[in-house]
Amino acid sequence: MASVTATRAEIALATPDARIDLAARSVAAQTERVDLDKAMAGGATIAIAANETLPAVAYHSVRFDGLRPDTLYAYRVMGVDGHWSEWFQTRTAPLSGPIRFIYMGDAQNGVLSLWSRTIRAAFQAAPDARFMLHAGDLVNRASRDAEWADWFKAGSFIHAMVPAIPVAGNHEYDQSAPGEGDRMKLLSHLWRPQFRLPVDPGLPAPVHETAYVVRYSADLDVFVLDSNQRDLAPQAQWLDANLKMSKARWRIVTMHHPVFSSGGDRDNKTNRDVILPILLRHNVDLVLQGHDHTYARGLLDANAQEPRRRGFAVGDKLTTMFVNSVSGPKQYQFRKQGWDDYAPTGVKLERQGENGQFFQVIGIDGDRLNYTAYTTDGVAYDHVEIEKRGNAKRLIKNDKDVPPTRRFDNTLPYKGPNF
Ligand SMILES: [Fe+2]
Incomplete structure (x- = not known):
């Protein structure tokens, strides 16, 4: 008030x-x-x-x-x-040591009615989560206060106990005047007041608080990009410089628009032209994205020979793991050709899903990163571990008990876009 x-x-x-x-x-x-x-x-x-x-x-x-x-x-x-609120408990970041966190793709629609069960199930699955990473499109209409009210109510005290790392999606931007298109794209006037994120002077002012780094501990740096910007070059330069300086054992990059698209006939070529070379140059471990309203996880093995050369017993070759996910009820069809179009980059799609709301729990413990994607009923849908030695990495699969691939034709009927 x-x-x-x-x-x-x-x-x-x-x-x-x-x-x-x-x-x-x-x-x-x-x-x-x-x-x-x-x-x-x-x-x-x-x-x-x-x-x-x-x-x-x-x-x-x-x-x-x-x-x-x-x-x-x-x-x-x-x-x-x-009047005072209740007392909320929250734990500060450790200097180093094991942690878990939650990652979610687009909430966006039906945020109170249908997304609330995802964030609550996520908290039940990982009550010790140190933070929640929201990979953009937290709401549908960026500047509608009522939608943000739904977002805060859906998470309720969870938002007060578990810090958020929010990513700006295209739905966090408004077009301020019809017909103005991207030229007048405007970050929600509620974004900065309600989140108060780090301002990095190394970045241009328009992406302050939508591009930033969270140096969480000696084990983890999280780099947040604003992939809505037409010119990604300044962020790419910043990412390059900051990854070069990063001493963290694990480095994660998050942005809304995927490097490798999974929804419909979507594609974000600029991300591959401008951001991907930097991810590879610095051997980024994990890229967490949203936007495509499907589930996709795949691996890039562009430096596939590297682990062998170092004598690391390799089960599956790995440079960087990419995930697209969705936590809300809006669902798209998976790209018909999967990631085949992207094969020249060396990327391989490992697990996919349609017509489901997902959340991910990611644990970091020394040289191991444990990744599990859950559906909202709390059932593990996808589970892998990454093990590191020096700069070499291998993937340990643990997919014996995961359910069949979710598709529109083997799940309950779906209807959008009114939730
Ligand atoms: Fe979205």
Whole structure:
């Protein structure tokens, strides 16, 4: 509510003591006013929702500094009339050591009615997840506050306990005026106020808070790209430089538009021209994507001879693993020719799926990365491990008990796009 012009949050160590609140420290929030039905573009005010009159509201953000690594904290935030939220527990990142996290593709539609079961099932499958990575299209209409309200309600206290790493999809952008096309593509005016993501001065201003890196621990760096940009070159340069400096044992890149498409007749050639060479140059381990409303996992073995040369006993050759996934109810047909068109790159499609909502649990433990894709009923749909020695990697398959490939013709009837 815009009536709250200043507020605060409190944080305390989450010890077993009954009154942790008595030892809490208080931090003032930064407040900004946002017109829910208007956004700024090129210095001009633009109506986002022409048919609605929505109020101005205040967004508040707090930065807690000086926290200890791998430590359980409790925090609460103050709202209208000085009322406090409940205390939420959350654990800070470790300096190193085993962690698990959740990755989800597009939520986008039916977010409260049908996506809620995915995020809740994901939390049940991995209650110790350190963060949730949302690979874009979190909602359908970028600047509709009601859709974001559904997104926050669907995850409820999970969003408050498990930090989010959000990726901007095409549905996080609005076209501000009909007929303006990409020229006037405008990031949702709610994105920055509600997420408060890292600003990297090495990136151009239009992608601040949609392209960023999370250096989570000595074992993991996560690079987030904004694949909506027509010119990906500045992000490619930034990624190249940052991967070169990265000392993390595992490096993951995430963006909305897939390098290798799986939905319908889609294709994102620019990603292969501009981003793929950098992924290969730096031997990126895993690329997590959305957009295509199907499930796809495959491997690129462009440096297939490398592990053999190093004497690593190779089961399956591997450079980089690519995943496209979907967590919401909107579903597309899998590309008829699969990834055959992409065969010249050396990529191989290993597992695919249609007509399902998925979430992924990814664990990192020293030289092993454990990857499982689940359907929303909590059943493992796809499971592999990657083992590393030096720069060599191998894939360990564990697909004995996975269900048959999901296809539109062997699953329940599907109907879109109204959910
Ligand atoms: Fe989407």
